[in-house]
Amino acid sequence: MQAWRVHENGEPGAVMRREEVAVPEPGPGQVLLKVRAANVNFPDALLARGQYQIRPPLPFTPGVELCGETGDGRRVVTTAALPHGGFADYAVADAAGLLPAPDVLDDAEAAALHIGYQTGWFGLHRRAALRAGETLLVHAAAGGVGSAAVQLGKAAGATVIGVAGGPAKAATARALGCDLVIDRHAEDVVAAVKAATGGRGADVVYDPVGGEAYRQSAKCVAFEGRIVVVGFASGTVPAPSLHHALVKNYTILGLHWGLYAQRDPASVLDCHRALTALAEQGAVKPLVAERVPFAGAADAVQRVADGTTTGRLVVLPEGVRP
Incomplete structure (x- = not known):
């Protein structure tokens, strides 16, 4: 599969490399997800720089937030279980953290509804x-x-x-x-x-x-x-x-x-239900400023790091049209 990986810490545009790698193996309590869209977050830049509170082992794939598809066909939003992040064809996530993607939002919007x-x-x-x-x-x-x-x-x-x-x-x-x-x-x-x-x-x-x-x-x-x-x-x-x-x-x-995800996961689910209801009412709708082709992932993370963007940039897997 295709994945963007960080082998050494530094600016995202310099250290993120697109590579052909094996499909990751989920660990206990984890699931493999086919990535439908991965939102770019500022923590992705901090991860590349080695400045985030979590420091996954090198090399790793950034992309902390995504909309994905489970093996049984469910469309979900979740945070990725690093080092197997969302800027790849497949990502890994904790099964307990999967949330249903709102039907009213497309994949890019759903990916941006979460964190x-x-x-x-x-x-x-x-x-x-x-x-x-x-x-x-x-x-x-x-x-x-x-x-x-x-x-x-x-x-x-x-x-x-x-x-x-x-x-x-x-x-x-x-x-x-x-x-x-x-x-x-x-x-x-x-x-x-x-x-x-x-x-x-x-x-x-x-x-x-x-x-x-x-x-x-x-x-x-x-x-x-x-x-x-x-x-x-x-x-x-x-x-x-x-x-x-x-x-x-x-x-x-x-x-x-x-910390809520760690210590009070039920509150995260309650929040997602409230956000889904607001999305269904049209009260909230993620501002997806750009749907980025997979080849542009490193540049997208760098632009977010530089503070030059508005709304959300969302990376789409190879073969998915922006």
């Missing part, structure tokens, strides 16, 4: 307890993770302010349904949020960026607001001031979705 939307659901609902009528601020609103949070925020009845970088990404954020979009390249984010909320600030901040975005969040979060720390796409891990959180009465919440 980003699960993260958004747990972050906004379980961690931050977002309520209808509150103001939600989403950083990187045009990206794969941010676009999911925008849609989930709107579905929850929140007023959504999206932050994006540049006119093209700002236009994408508007099309997603943001009530207000702030171009961080051209506007003062803190001042714009304060102006839009009458000086109060955002009740919930969803931050997959870190660095400067977190600094802005702390300055424009409302009284008794919640900042959900999702990741550090900027490459800079902030050092929050607990004194500032104390005097301003806001909460800093961490969100590591993978």
Whole structure:
């Protein structure tokens, strides 16, 4: 079969190699899946660089999220069991983690419904307890993770302010349904949020960026607001001031979705049922910006790593037309 593999750590575009390899053998409690579509995630770039919290043995195939087909013909979404990831004709996954792909979504959309939307659901609902009528601020609103949070925020009845970088990404954020979009390249984010909320600030901040975005969040979060720390796409891990959180009465919440899969798998299934219902209602629909031919997988991961993309890039197996 064809697979993209990483033999040494480095930038994805340099270290991912397309190779002919044997079909992987599933281990105990695992299943072999025929890959129908594999979503590109920022962790795929971190895996290639050797910077992710999980470091699979070299060589490995990245592609942590996919829509696949089981041996008995079921169409499922899941996370791959590394080192046999989704950028290949076949991948391996834990049988307990298989979730039914929503019929209303095609393979590429279904592949993109999983990690980003699960993260958004747990972050906004379980961690931050977002309520209808509150103001939600989403950083990187045009990206794969941010676009999911925008849609989930709107579905929850929140007023959504999206932050994006540049006119093209700002236009994408508007099309997603943001009530207000702030171009961080051209506007003062803190001042714009304060102006839009009458000086109060955002009740919930969803931050997959870190660095400067977190600094802005702390300055424009409302009284008794919640900042959900999702990741550090900027490459800079902030050092929050607990004194500032104390005097301003806001909460800093961490969100590591993978821990729910490990410690409370039933909640992941419940979340998937809720997401499927929202998809069936048309309230959420993954923003698949590009269906990438298999030959372009390494370039796609590099573009996500460089932060030049909007929405989701989804890699299709050899022989599947974009």
